Amino acid sequence: MNSTTQQKSLLTQAMNLCKQRKANLTPQRLEVLRLIVQQQRAISAYDLLDKLRIAKPQAKPPTVYRALDFLLAQGLIHRVESTNSYVLCHHFLEPAHTSVLFICDCCGSVIEHPTTDIKQILLELAKQDGFVLRHSVVEVDGLCSSCADHRMVTNSSAAVG
Ligand SMILES: [Zn+2]
Ligand SMILES: [Zn+2]
Incomplete structure (x- = not known):
């Protein structure tokens, strides 16, 4: 990478x-x-x-x-x-960014995706509790695109076979 x-x-x-x-x-x-x-x-x-x-x-x-x-x-x-x-x-040059980490269960790769939408939601939720956000990270597990492709190929060939 x-x-x-x-x-x-x-x-x-x-x-x-x-x-x-x-x-x-x-x-x-x-x-x-x-x-x-x-x-x-x-x-x-x-x-x-x-x-x-x-x-x-x-x-x-x-x-x-x-x-x-x-x-x-x-x-x-x-x-x-x-x-x-x-x-x-x-994105370490942007100190207060909010990211989603997409973690592949299959190959272990991690994709960091900065997002403003989630940050907005988190800020609104935090405001309700008077909480001051610093560096927030949301983690999501699943399959990265190449593992998802691979799985789809395997599944469809299994269905055909
Ligand atoms: Zn980051
Ligand atoms: Zn993967």
Whole structure:
């Protein structure tokens, strides 16, 4: 999904953003972000630790969790609650966006789709409770287009056969 050039420019944007905010994107945190940027799917903290250990065998779970907390606080990544994993936010330059995450049950791919309609509904609901929204994410599971196509092909060939 992200070419090497795209990955580099995403990382540069993230570095600039942190610099502007005077947030300390340490080499360790940058490395965790780099690993997340390389993934096509959401990745769990344990898988991140495994990858981090290839370059830094002494890395421990708290290293990864601290880096993830920082990246979440900066809005650079999203936590996918339903699968307890992490995915790059493709809209981190818009700090208060509302997104729908479409998570494929079949291949695990995650598509982030920013939306203003849902945000409007959430804002109205929140207003009723005097609640101040920050960064909201709606997660929806299902099948991505290629898995849905594949399933349709399988079903129709089964029906014919
Ligand atoms: Zn996002
Ligand atoms: Zn899929």
